[in-house]
Amino acid sequence: xxxxxxxxxxxxxxxxxxxxxxxxxxxxxxxxxxxxxxxxxxxxxxxxxxxxxxxxxxxxxxxxxxxxxxxxxxxxxxxxxxxxxxxxxxxxxxxxxxxxxxxxxxxxxxxxxxxxxxxxxxxxxxxxxxxxxxxxxxxxxxxxxxxxxxxxxxxxxxxxxxxxxxxxxxxxxxxxxxxxxxxxxxxxxxxxxxxxxxxxxxxxxxxxxxxxxxxxxxxxxxxxxxxxxxxxxxxxxxxxxxxxxxxxxxxxxxxxxxxxxxxxxxxxxxxxxxxxxxxxxxxxxxxxxxxxxxxxxxxxxxxxxxxxxxxxxxxxxxxxxxxxxxxxxxxxxxxxxxxxxxxxxxxxxxxxxxxxxxxxxxxxxxxxxxxxxxxxxxxxxxxxxxxxxxxxxxxxxxxxxxxxxxxxxxxxxxxxxxxxxxxxxxxxxxxxxxxxxxxxxxxxxxxxxxxxxxxxxxxxxxxxxxxxxxxxxxxxxxxxxxxxxxxxxxxxxxxxxxxxxxxxxxxxxxxxxxxxxxxxxxxxxxxxxxxxxxxxxxxxxxxxxxxxxxxxxxxxxxxxxxxxxxxxxxxxxxxxxxxxxxxxxxxxxxxxxxxxxxxxxxxxxxxxxxxxxxxxxxxxxxxxxxxxxxxxxxxxxxxxxxxxxxxxxxxxxxxxxxxxxxxxxxxxxxxxxxxxxxxxxxxxxxxxxxxxxxxxxxxxxxxxxxxxxxxxxxxxxxxxxxxxxxxxxxxxxxxxxxxxxxxxxxxxxxxxxxxxxxxxxxxxxxxxxxxxxxxxxxxxxxxxxxxxxx
Amino acid sequence: xxxxxxxxxxxxxxxxxxxxxxxxxxxxxxxxxxxxxxxxxxxxxxxxxxxxxxxxxxxxxxxxxxxxxxxxxxxxxxxxxxxxxxxxxxxxxxxxxxxxxxxxxxxxxxxxxxxxxxxxxxxxxxxxxxxxxxxxxxxxxxxxxxxxxxxxxxx
Numbered sequence: 014x015x016x017x018x019x020x021x022x023x024x025x026x027x028x029x030x031x032x033x034x035x036x037x038x039x040x041x042x043x044x045x046x047x048x049x050x051x052x053x054x055x056x057x058x059x060x061x062x063x064x065x066x067x068x069x070x071x072x073x074x075x076x077x078x079x080x081x082x083x084x085x086x087x088x089x090x091x092x093x094x095x096x097x098x099x100x101x102x103x104x105x106x107x108x109x110x111x112x113x114x115x116x117x118x119x120x121x122x123x124x125x126x127x128x129x130x131x132x133x134x135x136x137x138x139x140x141x142x143x144x145x146x147x148x149x150x151x152x153x154x155x156x157x158x159x160x161x162x163x164x165x166x167x168x169x170x171x172x173x174x175x176x177x178x179x180x181x182x183x184x185x186x187x188x189x190x191x192x193x194x195x196x197x198x199x200x201x202x203x204x205x206x207x208x209x210x211x212x213x214x215x216x217x218x219x220x221x222x223x224x225x226x227x228x229x230x231x232x233x234x235x236x237x238x239x240x241x242x243x244x245x246x247x248x249x250x251x252x253x254x255x256x257x258x259x260x261x262x263x264x265x266x267x268x269x270x271x272x273x274x275x276x277x278x279x280x281x282x283x284x285x286x287x288x289x290x291x292x293x294x295x296x297x298x299x300x301x302x303x304x305x306x307x308x309x310x311x312x313x314x315x316x317x318x319x320x321x322x323x324x325x326x327x328x329x330x331x332x333x334x335x336x337x338x339x340x341x342x343x344x345x346x347x348x349x350x351x352x353x354x355x356x357x358x359x360x361x362x363x364x365x366x367x368x369x370x371x372x373x374x375x376x377x378x379x380x381x382x383x384x385x386x387x388x389x390x391x392x393x394x395x396x397x398x399x400x401x402x403x404x405x406x407x408x409x410x411x412x413x414x415x416x417x418x419x420x421x422x423x424x425x426x427x428x429x430x431x432x433x434x435x436x437x438x439x440x441x442x443x444x445x446x447x448x449x450x451x452x453x454x455x456x457x458x459x460x461x462x463x464x465x466x467x468x469x470x471x472x473x474x475x476x477x478x479x480x481x482x483x484x485x486x487x488x489x490x491x492x493x494x495x496x497x498x499x500x501x502x503x504x505x506x507x508x509x510x511x512x513x514x515x516x517x518x519x520x521x522x523x524x525x526x527x528x529x530x531x532x533x534x535x536x537x538x539x540x541x542x543x544x545x546x547x548x549x550x551x552x553x554x555x556x557x558x559x560x561x562x563x564x565x566x567x568x569x570x571x572x573x574x575x576x577x578x579x580x581x582x583x584x585x586x587x588x589x590x591x592x593x594x595x596x597x598x599x600x601x602x603x604x605x606x607x608x609x610x611x612x613x614x615x616x617x618x619x620x621x622x623x624x625x626x627x628x629x630x631x632x633x634x635x636x637x638x639x640x641x642x643x644x645x646x647x648x649x650x651x652x653x654x655x656x657x658x659x660x661x662x663x664x665x666x667x668x669x670x671x672x673x674x675x676x677x678x679x680x681x682x683x684x685x686x687x688x689x690x691x692x693x694x695x696x697x698x699x700x701x702x703x704x705x706x707x708x709x710x711x712x713x714x715x716x717x718x719x720x721x722x723x724x725x726x727x728x729x730x731x732x733x734x735x736x737x738x739x740x741x742x743x744x745x746x747x748x749x750x751x752x753x754x755x756x757x758x759x760x761x762x763x764x765x766x767x768x769x770x771x772x773x774x775x776x777x778x779x780x781x782x783x784x785x786x787x788x789x790x791x792x793x794x795x796x797x798x799x800x801x802x803x
Numbered sequence: 804x805x806x807x808x809x810x811x812x813x814x815x816x817x818x819x820x821x822x823x824x825x826x827x828x829x830x831x832x833x834x835x836x837x838x839x840x841x842x843x844x845x846x847x848x849x850x851x852x853x854x855x856x857x858x859x860x861x862x863x864x865x866x867x868x869x870x871x872x873x874x875x876x877x878x879x880x881x882x883x884x885x886x887x888x889x890x891x892x893x894x895x896x897x898x899x900x901x902x903x904x905x906x907x908x909x910x911x912x913x914x915x916x917x918x919x920x921x922x923x924x925x926x927x928x929x930x931x932x933x934x935x936x937x938x939x940x941x942x943x944x945x946x947x948x949x950x951x952x953x954x955x956x957x958x
Contacts, residue, residue: 033900036900036903037910039836039879039907043837045837046837132821220902220938221842221848270904271902272903272904275938305844306845521901521902523901687898694944733941
């Protein structure tokens with residue numbers, strides 16, 4: 014008999030994705046590809062004004078159209094749905110799925126149409142006539158805080174949704190007791206203080222697949238099946254059941270292929286509740302697919318935090334204290350996690366530095382704009398931007414190298430776990446190693462030389478560097494209203510193949526591959542013998558979902574635990590068959606054998622079969638090979654890194670161009686470096702996109718001026734140079750894999766690094782800070798001496 | 804309703820459509836070819852890209868009646884049986900996709916790109932993709948994927 018080939022270990026190697034064959038051949042099933050007999054199409058009539066009272070709604074023309082099944086106004090929907098719940102413990106105004114008498118942002122749903130096809134549904138929605146009493150639109154957060162020019166929600170005077178809430182040194186966790194003495198002392202002892210107003214502007218997430226829902230209520234079964242382009246089908250299931258008065262056993266939620274999420278598909282949206290309620294009411298399946306122009310206003314936005322920052326330092330560059338006053342423009346309503354996102358900006362104000370005193374205060378403000386919620390990075394890129402830009406300003410003020418000022422202030426690698434001023438406990442880190450890795454990769458000294466040579470040629474060239482640390486692997490149950498664990502199940506089938514499921518619901522992260530790699534190694538079987546199920550609550554019994562860079566750090570850990578349970582039991586069955594102690598059993602290359610006695614072996618399939626036909630059943634054992642596990646992390650993980658860019662700005666046109674982007678990232682142990690690289694690339698593109706070209710712009714009357722791809726600059730391939738990728742590896746002690754999470758990391762360092770480079774490039778004009786994004790016109794004005802910068 | 808006759812992925816198809824039916828909706832809803840995706844409503848994103856008479860076209864910007872009498876190739880028609888097209892192979896080998904939503908359009912655009920220029924430089928590839936958005940990859944692995952296919956002489 015030929016000996017079986019030895020299987021390579023897969024964890025840690027660049028395994029090609031198992032998801033790809035279907036996706037590169039057009040065989041993926043996204044929500045809009047779901048078809049059910051009798052399916053009707055649902056469309057929304059949306060407010061075209063930002064703020065106003067609904068005087069009348071005339072649906073008669075729509076109702077008369079051929080093919081129209083039903084029309085619902087907000088009042089009629091309110092008979093089916095109570096106001097939508099949120100996921101944070103903060104006060105919130107009533108938010109109806111469809112507006113009843115007031116509209117508070119352009120794009121808010123005001124009526125619903127159900128029709129035979131999507132064209133008719135759209136026509137009918139357009140035929141609904143609404144008469145509004147317009148009110149002044151609130152678009153400026155600082156004006157809004159004075160109640161100007163209007164108050165949006167009666168019960169929230171001066172449009173203040175939350176705060177000001179203090180956090181940091183001398184603040185009790187509940188914010189009720191405040192001792193400012195340490196912070197005041199830091200500023201008294203300072204040789205130099207840097208103060209700057211910085212704006213981390215509003216972005217539109219723009220996953221390439223807009224949202225979409227299919228809801229199918231079967232009256233005979235009292236059972237609702239929902240397909241939705243969501244990051245967390247289990248949360249969707251619970252929320253829908255709660256709102257519709259169904260048991261969680263009566264709802265099945267399916268996230269099929271999901272075409273990107275970036276945080277904007279965490280929220281449980283009005284459209285999901287409405288589709289479910291309408292399907293139940295009419296007893297027919299309905300489908301709603303978001304148009305892109307609809308997505309621009311109806312899907313949550315990201316960022317939009319204003320910061321007044323002060324940094325106190327000694328002349329040698331040692332930072333003594335930081336003050337950050339944050340004002341978050343959250344738009345018109347609280348969504349699922351809206352209120353929590355800016356609190357993450359406070360949490361990460363310590364950045365990678367050992368800072369003795371920090372005071373942050375946060376105020377969240379309602380405006381007549383699309384609500385904000387998570388967007389890739391979600392609160393952490395904002396913190397990173399503010400602190401890193403301020404450090405850069407300090408370095409410039411003190412004429413220090415931007416790398417050296419960071420080195421001077423780092424949390425030393427022997428200080429971990431490190432308790433920050435902000436209440437976080439950083440799990441592990443080696444920031445100096447990351448900085449050195451990036452400096453070496455960028456060839457820092459020569460990079461500065463290259464910049465200076467470009468300048469000697471008369472060009473505007475600049476170098477930017479930024480460190481980051483991120484809170485990921487979210488998160489212990491105390492930090493999430495849904496619970497912060499993840500669930501997995503592993504079953505060895507009777508034929509020795511493996512079925513596994515995970516509550517981490519991917520939308521591009523490649524969990525079928527990475528989780529397959531892990532199980533292949535754990536059981537010594539080919540990855541082709543493993544199927545990873547996800548995204549369907551009927552198959553995956555419990556779960557939380559994918560956000561906060563948690564798939565691997567929490568979901569992967571749960572899978573590892575479930576796998577370990579099954580492996581232990583399988584070793585017991587094998588031990589019984591091979592007459593050996595279970596602890597002497599090894600799994601290798603499709604065989605299960607006795608350690609040191611390779612002749613004593615059974616095939617993996619033989620042991621699997623024995624577990625299901627256990628004759629005789631070993632004493633004290635149950636048949637079967639299946640286990641599930643819940644992993645509850647004891648802490649978050651804190652990945653970190655350093656990003657460096659070289660930028661050139663055209664002196665004639667103000668157009669900035671990136672010549673180099675160098676990234677050194679540390680996500681702990683990596684399961685699949687190829688996938689990790691892809692995740693960081695994507696993050697870099699979004700981080701650089703924010704700095705350079707992306708911006709949600711509102712007019713004074715509350716219209717989103719950048720409401721389509723004609724006006725909102727989504728980055729194209731030509732916007733980037735080749736990213737230069739490097740890694741350090743500092744495992745986390747928080748989970749058994751040592752993996753920290755990497756989905757959002759790229760968005761953190763890149764944004765401030767780009768702006769630092771622009772400021773450096775324009776330093777000959779005395780520029781100290783530039784607000785994003787780096788529109789050529791803005792840079793041109795600076796070059797022309799027309800202002801526009803600090 | 805207007806009668807149309809289109810060869811789709813090598814197979815002649817006859818149908819009656821409303822004049823306003825977009826080609827992408829005809830392909831997706833009537834022929835069940837759901838590989839071409841709709842990612843925008845302003846012809847920017849390119850997720851719906853197919854080949855019409857050998858040239859890439861955004862099928863959300865073409866009425867089905869305009870394609871009458873022409874030959875259309877969609878992502879589903881690109882592989883020869885089990886044999887992936889070199890670009891499909893390249894996207895797989897080089898991790899040129901994450902969520903996969905832009906991928907069919909991206910690949911069909913790349914087919915056109917390599918038809919026009921079998922040995923493109925990196926800059927030419929990036930320029931050639933300017934009609935296709937990807938929000939996941941930052942484009943770098945897509946560039947690698949196209950270089951992979953070009954090196955294999957793949958069109």
